[in-house]
Amino acid sequence: MTFPKWGPRIPAALFAATAISLIGMGGDAWAHGMAGKDAAFVASSTGAQILPFFYLGAKHMATGYDHLLFVIGTVFFLYQLKHVAIYVTTFSIGHSITLLLGVLGGVHVNPYLVDAIIGLSVAYIAFDNLGGFKTLLGFQPNTKLAILIFGLVHGFGLATKVQELSPSRDGLVANMISFNVGVEVGQLLVLTAALALIVWWRKSSSFARQAVLANALFMTAGFALMEYQLAGYFTNGGG
Amino acid sequence: MTEERKAPSLKGTRLLAIAAAAFLGASAIFVLFILPAEFHRDPTGFGRLTGLDRLAGPEVVTVAAAPAGPNATARYYETALRSDSIEIMLPPGDDKGELEYKVKMRPGDTLTYSWNVTGDEAHPEWFYYDFHGESRPNPPDAKATVMEYKQSTGLTSSGALVAPFEGVHGWYFQNQSDKPLVVHLRLSGFYELVPPGEYGNEGKIEPQPRS
Numbered sequence: 001m002t003f004p005k006w007g008p009r010i011p012a013a014l015f016a017a018t019a020i021s022l023i024g025m026g027g028d029a030w031a032h033g034m035a036g037k038d039a040a041f042v043a044s045s046t047g048a049q050i051l052p053f054f055y056l057g058a059k060h061m062a063t064g065y066d067h068l069l070f071v072i073g074t075v076f077f078l079y080q081l082k083h084v085a086i087y088v089t090t091f092s093i094g095h096s097i098t099l100l101l102g103v104l105g106g107v108h109v110n111p112y113l114v115d116a117i118i119g120l121s122v123a124y125i126a127f128d129n130l131g132g133f134k135t136l137l138g139f140q141p142n143t144k145l146a147i148l149i150f151g152l153v154h155g156f157g158l159a160t161k162v163q164e165l166s167p168s169r170d171g172l173v174a175n176m177i178s179f180n181v182g183v184e185v186g187q188l189l190v191l192t193a194a195l196a197l198i199v200w201w202r203k204s205s206s207f208a209r210q211a212v213l214a215n216a217l218f219m220t221a222g223f224a225l226m227e228y229q230l231a232g233y234f235t236n237g238g239g
Numbered sequence: 240m241t242e243e244r245k246a247p248s249l250k251g252t253r254l255l256a257i258a259a260a261a262f263l264g265a266s267a268i269f270v271l272f273i274l275p276a277e278f279h280r281d282p283t284g285f286g287r288l289t290g291l292d293r294l295a296g297p298e299v300v301t302v303a304a305a306p307a308g309p310n311a312t313a314r315y316y317e318t319a320l321r322s323d324s325i326e327i328m329l330p331p332g333d334d335k336g337e338l339e340y341k342v343k344m345r346p347g348d349t350l351t352y353s354w355n356v357t358g359d360e361a362h363p364e365w366f367y368y369d370f371h372g373e374s375r376p377n378p379p380d381a382k383a384t385v386m387e388y389k390q391s392t393g394l395t396s397s398g399a400l401v402a403p404f405e406g407v408h409g410w411y412f413q414n415q416s417d418k419p420l421v422v423h424l425r426l427s428g429f430y431e432l433v434p435p436g437e438y439g440n441e442g443k444i445e446p447q448p449r450s
Contacts, residue, residue: 123261
């Protein structure tokens with residue numbers, strides 16, 4: 001960089017700006033679900049609607065800061081594309097299983113508790129990123145296994161959002177597969193952009209220090225989401 | 240840490256401080272912002288101080304509506320709402336100055352009404368009315384049912400009725416003044432008019448033509 005003084009901070013600032021705008025894109029930012037005309041579409045459509053459901057899946061993921069924080073946290077310290085692919089695929093397998101199982105199999109789980117665990121998963125991955133378990137507890141729980149398990153929970157989170165809208169049984173399998181593929185594509189798009197930013201950021205001399213701060217903020221966001229959803233659970237009940 | 244990830248290594252105390260700060264920071268956001276803005280809970284008063292608590296809107300208490308039956312809160316009818324205007328002439332004198340005008344209703348049928356009397360505005364006490372419902376005896380030797388709603392004097396009345404039983408429901412009007420009076424009655428709701436001359440409309444009153 002040719003900006004000696006503040007140049008190295010640009011990637012960090014861009015990253016922060018992107019993260020904030022992602023949260024803003026959520027619309028009803030804190031209660032991330034489908035709303036407005038998207039919800040009306042799902043509730044009223046019957047039969048196979050491949051492209052609309054694909055788009056909704058991609059949109060839901062690309063504007064779903066809770067899922068995105070987790071994915072970005074997962075790849076934050078991965079330096080090889082191969083490893084990124086393995087970790088993200090593990091997450092995708094996990095959430096695809098429960099998304100399809102939840103909606104097609106009619107498995108209902110409490111959305112508040114699921115979203116609380118999704119918040120916890122963000123804090124977990126950030127803590128793990130900083131070597132928290134190994135340093136403080138003396139052992140390293142298998143990260144890929146944790147990502148798979150949290151992936152299952154995220155899938156239930158996706159499923160509850162779709163289930164709330166009572167989609168028609170007619171064409172549901174095709175629609176849910178389209179939705180699921182859309183989720184993966186949306187995730188890939190945002191992940192690509194996030195990775196590009198992170199790779200650039202890593203070149204900065206202050207990355208190491210800022211990375212600790214970033215993960216501390218991820219942890220903060222995760223805990224806040226968890227507490228928010230738990231409050232929803234205790235206020236609005238287990239229903 | 241798995242070997243693929245190249246994370247900075249931190250000392251245990253630093254790590255603990257970061258995790259604690261993250262949790263405390265999150266809890267501060269939760270207590271100061273999320274609770275007042277989303278849940279109507281403001282343990283610190285920060286929500287009131289900053290106006291954040293207004294984001295949550297009024298707290299909603301859902302109460303149950305009375306179910307179907309005579310006390311049902313919401314009622315539904317097969318027919319469309321009807322509205323009628325009726326003018327009733329009441330000349331002075333004992334034999335012509337009184338009349339009953341009623342409409343047919345089934346249990347749960349609803350009407351709203353408004354009437355006023357013109358012709359002798361100076362003496363509201365000279366106009367008497369009896370708002371009531373009755374059912375014809377069936378078979379003819381059985382007892383008839385009468386329910387009184389209101390007996391009073393005055394030149395105007397407005398209200399609503401949910402019919403308690405099947406029958407005719409309406410008014411006995413009596414002109415006690417020495418001038419000709421006109422009752423202007425407006426009805427809206429779910430009921431049937433009684434054809435002129437039949438039970439409930441012995442005075443052969445015709446509704447005003449619809450405008």
